[in-house]
Amino acid sequence: MTARKAVKQTRRRSIAAAPDAGAFAQHASDTPFSNGMTGELRLRAEALALKKAAKSKKRFEGLTPEAIRKTLFELSVHQIELEMQNETLRQSQVLLDTARARYFDFYDLAPVGYCTVCTQLLITEANLFAASLLGVTRSVLVKQPFLRFIHGNDQGVFMQFCKQIAETGKSQTCTLRLMKPDQSLFWVQLNAITLPDRDRAPEIHMVLNDIGELKRTEEALRAQEEFFHLIAENIGDFIAVLDLDGRRIYNSPSYRQFFGSPKKLRGTDSFTVIHPDDRERVKQVFRETVQTGIGQQIVYRLQLADGSSHTMESSGSVIRDNEGRIARVVVVSRDITERKRMEEQVRQLAFYDPLTQLPNRRLLSDRLNQAMAASKRSACYGAVMFLDLDNFKLLNDTQGHVVGDLLLVEAAKRLKSCVREMDTVARFGGDEFVLMISELDADKTESTVQVGVIAEKIFSALSQPFVLNTSSEREPETTIEHRCSASVGVALFVNQEASQDDILKWADAAMYRAKEAGRNLVRFHE
Template identity: 45%
Template structure:
């Protein structure tokens, strides 16, 4: 029998070691696979999250583009393929998911705009930017779009792709076109209106119609556009017109029209009626000013006023204006406590001049007498022609002391009396020979009443001064007589206004 073979102590069989090594390797690979699988699972989860986020952002982008009437597109230039987003397809009138090439897009462009689109695209192939507005036909209807794209180039500067946006601007364009048409109608209207029209911005004239050129005497539009509105306004009206302009700019309510005085380019003054309103001109705020020449109307109004309130021969106030000023003087005395004086005077020895030389010569004397009277009084006083050879002088705002007021009135009356006594040398124009001079002497009879209080009335004062004048005539002419009512006036003044017991008499 063969005896068994014995292994040395401390050694394991070879097959056991191999088994152990294999088990260790399997454990290592198992752990590695588990880690890799976990990493792959984490990466997959993250990828899913990014995919979901991208889908959300894409949806938001689509919604934003839809709200803004905007889409986008990418182009593979080498493959001649354009791929719009869903919003881009809807703007172009294409089914969602459509692709098209360059020629197909040009077929959508309005025939009048194709040449421009071709030129812009050719420029973009070298410059890198495609930008512009043009029309396209969508389901038989004209739409306006705005295109903007940036091209990418390879290392050889050859374009290989483009990323662009397309926006539907049809509503905006229609508004622009309507606004332009409105401006054209506005220009046509103001070109033909007879009123002068200026459009200015911060007083700088931007536009003037033909009527404005004519009104201001401008040889051409350039001469007027170099001016500011402040150059055309008379200095006396500048402050009020600037204040009115500020109120228009602020939108504050104000009367629609205002009268002012303007200046032509040659310096001639014109009376105008001005109306202004805030507008938009060339896309920016401006002021539209309508100007109507009322110079002739103002002249006519002045002539009518002259006829209504002034004597045509002497240009002195007539009885109507005298009554008004006398009422004002009485009212003023009530407030201030001042006295006033009313004088009636009649020219002595006037009738013989008329009888001998005629009314034309008599008129010459009346004109000269009026001039002398005005030279004897203050600017605040009134000299009026009452009728015929009768004149009235109203002295206003005399002293608050009756005695001093009476002394001043007496001084003026004597000054008038002296002036009227001087000889008249009247130059009478001749038809066949040079003018001849007629010498004449003419004195005056003057009646005076001093007044102050609320108890004086215009009709009474006129009657009292007239009575005093006739008293002067009856006493021999070339005299001054004070009305006895001047004394009663001071009685009223002191009794009713001051309650003073002492009465002063002149």
Template identity: 40%
Template sequence: MSTLNSGIAAPFSVPEGSVYLANEMLPDFLGQLPNGVAYGKILYQNGQAYDCAYFYTNPAFQRQSGLQDLSGQPDIFARYARVAAGGPPEHFQVFPDTFQAPYSVQVFSPKPEYFVCIVNTSPPPPTDSPSSPSARRYLCVLEDQTEIICRFLTDGTILYVNDAYCRFFGKSRESLIGKTWQPTAWAEDLPLINAKLAMLSPAQPVVTIENRLIAADGSLRWGQFVNRGFFDANGQLLEMQSVGRDITEQKQMEAALRESEKRFRLLADNAPVLIWMAGFDASRLYFNQVWLDFTGRTLAQERHQGWTENVHPDDLPHYLAAYQTALANREKFAVDYRLRRKDGAYRWLTDHGVPRYDDQGNFFGYIGSCIDITERHNKEEQAKQQALYDPLTKLANRRLLHERLEHTLAALKHHHGYGALLFLDLDNFKPLNDLHGHEIGDLLLIEVARRIGHCIRDIDTVARFGGDEFVVLISKLEAVEARAAACVHRVAERIRNQLAQPYTLTLPSGGDQAVVHHCTSSIGAALFGPKHSQAKQILKHADQAMYKAKANGRNRVHFYTPDDDL
């Protein structure tokens, strides 16, 4: 490619009508220039540019440019042809064999089909300049890369490719340079690629694109390309460089993961359990459809901390504490709590959380499953009630009273203060049963339990000890004995007065008329402190005091004293 005619004719042997460059002084002037100058024409066959002919080259061009023969430089020929065909002037760098650094080339057209080439062969800048690395070293770096590298013009014409690019596509460098890169990409992806490249600007000189490629064996591969644009001083895009890598395996793994997640979601959304997933920071990211149907909320509402809005306020602190403890230790956890259903009812769930790890053993969150245990929980509560509570009055029974009394005694060993037991017995209860039957008697006991409950604090305990006997456990009294005793006396008197008020008792099934009953109570009080340790002994003292109250005329309060033992 290219025909060189360096001889000077007078005038030059140029085609008729061409730009007349030579006069008697011009050859001498051009011959003395340190920069290379060439003048030529593009040759066409069937309307296609296939070669070029130099009509004049000065000595500097012949000696230094390395552009006399363009046979192995189709990218340079492509630039000549574009300019001669009416394109704008081009300014670029070349890497000739005779130089160790790139130098500048300018090409413009004085008239259609003709071109003038000016080569700046000035010495390269000093070695401490950022632009001083040699072209050979630069090319070696490019050729040693495993990434595929390509430089191309704005219309896609390839200017340079490295060896890795050639190997990937199974083509020689000569067959690629001067052609466009588009045939190497999957046709369906070209609109995306072009749209992304159109985004390049001086303000955004780099864009990353993922697209499919046609490899050397004809297979379809995925590539990720970092594309950088190079601009002139006016911000005009001159050319681009693309550095790519094969990401087919990554894409296959992503596709496999998506398919796996799809199967998981299909399974999760059809499993009869509530399922959630959280990230490594404990934030909830996913809830299956069963969960969403249960709460009547959307995924967006439940994500992150939204799900806590449906947890029963009494259960949330306990649940979060267990969750955070498990998270800190990367361990399993199980918690029972109440979650509000879409109809407003709270249901008991048991939640099992399991930590999740990737193939490398890295923790990345939790997965949890919940099942509705409301029926089981209710049965357990019922069994607990039967074991610890009186079925008639719903008060604590003897067993629970003993447990709480022991707990109060243990607490007094570490904290100064007093506690007290009030032992109550209803006066003249048996005649009511004998006259009106046990159903009326049971109604009286239920009302007595209610009235006593209204006279004490939530931290205190009322127990039905048996028959018409009740016991009140008062805890956390003052550390001064006299003040503690005075407080107990006030509570006991309040209970006595309440129980002495008339009772109107009506059977649920109705009857002839309601029964109005007057009933009083005898109350024995026993104060205990840190020195007391025997629960049975304290109960005995309170019982003795109650019998003393009865002996003293009933409807009164009596505090235990050692004299009561006599």
């Protein structure tokens, strides 16, 4: 075979071995990289293969098997890239669908109402809670005018509210009364904003919060506050609200009688008007109330700018905040000055002689019991001195009872000057007086001497002339000078060896012995 024939034969074999475009595409589809290829990707791969095959058909004559394998490999890699992109897109779509479903769940099932209105204030969208609030189904709610659900008195508020949103472009808040188809009303807090949208006209997105319970609570608090002020403004007691340092926050109008306008008291120290002798005690009670939360009742004196004082009875209680901490102290006080005066009068009538203002028998008995108990503890003697004015009946008969009363009053004063503050001078009845002397000496003889000294003081004081001035509407003022003496009987006691009645009887008997012995004398019970 010639050389020319050999070259032609080799060329024919190469052309016969080289695949055409269809064969190339078929080969590409049979490669292992095409398994699982989607129909769309398969078409794209076949188109690409046909395109490349068409472009290179004329060059296939010169392609070697190695070049063909390389081209097929490139096609397989491109196929994998397309499949990965497709999987990413598929996963993104799944996530998007899940997010959209979750969004609608949140939107529809949220415990607040969501509602969208257009520029004509028609409802374009609403969630289930908004439909429930308004008392209609969602299908009926859409396309309804939102004003239809607003109470007539609040529609102007809503229009102004929408105007502010349009002018500012910022979120706005207001409270409205909405009305259901059955005419029932409820309060909502409306939060709204308008969001720009290039594809359509701007809409107002609203959030509806049912604040009916809050409004009811506010109304209850308002009613309580009005009730409190009604009581505070009309009650005779004094009501003060103080901070934890004792500064005034509120004072009822009743304080006007003490300080003028109660408004002037706001922010001032409440302790400055308390009597200096009572101030620290009141402060201590206030501190204990703040620390423990337990109010106490206390009686103290209020000292006013004019120098007068009033006896006050106050009770405190605390106000706590939402976290249970003490925030305020409420003090309710009443002026008990008159009550104290009346109590003192009753006490005077019960325990004091109305003429001489000396203790009467009842108070004497109480103090004698105390002196006897003290004597038992200390083992010291005490003494009862029974005293009777000499010839008092003669003065009464000649000068009258008015003069006799004046003598008794003056004699009481002189007797009190003869004993210590701790001792007692009592009017026993008529012209009889009893002096109760406590805490003498533990020795009876020394105690007797001490009582003798007191008796001498009494004789000396009573021996001074009594100048008694009388006057009446019918008669001019008259001055009477009178000299007086007394008979005194003494009974010593110690360690409760005798009863109270026995001691008084012994002293009375000793006094009669002094009278029998000539008057103006002292005699001791033996």
